[in-house]
Amino acid sequence: MMEINIWVQQIIQVLISGIVTASVYAIMGIGLSIIYGISRVFNFAYGSFFTWGAYLAWFLFSTFSWMNYPIVFLIVLPVMFALGMLTERIVVRSLRWRANWQVTTMMVTLGLAFFLDNLALIIFGGFAKPLPPIYRGGINPFGFTLSVQDLLMLIVGASVMIIFGLFLAKSYIGMSMQAISQDMTGAEIVGIPIKKVFSYTFGLSTALVGMSGILLAPRYYISPHGGWEPFFRVFVIVAFGGLGSIRGTLYSALILAILEAFISWSLGATWVLPFWFLVFLGVLAFRPSGLMGKWG
């Protein structure tokens, strides 16, 4: 009897940890997904913006001793939004609709990623930087341990999903984003200023990934090339869910993050990506356009 209890307890613990990770993956996934679904750009600099969001937070914490997380978010998210819009204006807009522009844009954002990573290396140095924990301590509901930091991540992740869902369905700018991803000519016909929405989308996407960078930094360290691994994972999540599908991204973030938690618990963290790819290939074999299927 005792033994079964311990097993159940451990499994629930792993489930919780998976769901917490999923909430951050979902934020990152939405950011990557909207940028493709709406502006048809695959942004290779996404991981670099992840890193830069964390670096900006680190800069604020190390410069002002009184700094706290709410103020960090209030400052960094608008800065990331502006950086994203700037990237769209300067890098993407001039290439859009030219011959092979999607491939060209991919290459240019890849170049931007190298530039941003190495700029971080020059400015912040090669040593990994820590961020303070979002909150110290934990709670023990029904005998499970749950750190308050994880709980906060979960709350932030869930709130972002809910607010984003309402934003897409109810606000004019959110509806116009959906409209563009469903029928670009239709969006033009009803008078949506497409170029403007493209740059808002880039801004929003960059703010979301910057936010994820800050949320994950207290768990891992920040380093100049540290954005590639999460970018890589989120790419799998978004492709698995179906590029451009918000609901698909949410489901696949949950499935893959819980899988990740169970694999790390039972076999060790090194086995996570091999298993991810097995599941990923399995899904693509039966549903070539991902769970919710919106490629193209």
Add this chain to the structure above:
Amino acid sequence: MLELNNVNTYYGQYHVIRNVSLKFDAGGFLLIIGPNGHGKSTLLKTICGLIPVASGRVFFQGKDITRWPTHKIVEAGLVYVAEARHLFTDMTVLQNLLLGAFSAGARKKSKQTLDYVYHLFPKLKDIPERVVATLSGGEARMLTIGRGIMSNAKLLAIDEPSFGLAPKIRNEVFRKIESIRQDGTTILLVEQNVSHVVDFADRICLIEDGQISFEDDKEAALLDEHVNKAFIGG
């Protein structure tokens, strides 16, 4: 209300619209006819800024809109209703209608305009939460026109509204368009099923090989042997 001066348009190397000049007044109903693939739709898309004008000028209510982006043209009240519908298929009927009122001026009046659209198309009033992908052909066509009206249109440029519809629904759509005109919106209509809509038009324009080969009042068109025999079927 709308004036075109020597407008030329290309699809790549292909010269589609050749030196088209056209002028017509507010409150009218201009019917554009002509054989398939001779540039009728292209002309509408050009007017609405979806295809760039290579040379010539387009004026709407006295303003030169030749180089305006589509969203600015829509905001001015010149609204294109596409043959291929271009509805947002994963969204609801109501969301599609509201998106029609995207531009600031239209958004302010959206409640009023929505009432008008529901009055015009009572069917849409019953299904605001239906996802567009599940609509019938007739319902989708009504929605397309309703969405155009939502943009606070002063001039509706409608591209083949009868395309793919059963005769009964087709004639209903034509009657709706006529009542929109009677309520004060100028109509520019491209149509293949000419015999069913010619009653409503007051001017007729024939486009052949990207050029205007005839343009006059309906009465004159009915008397013109070439126009009447080949295209109206009278």
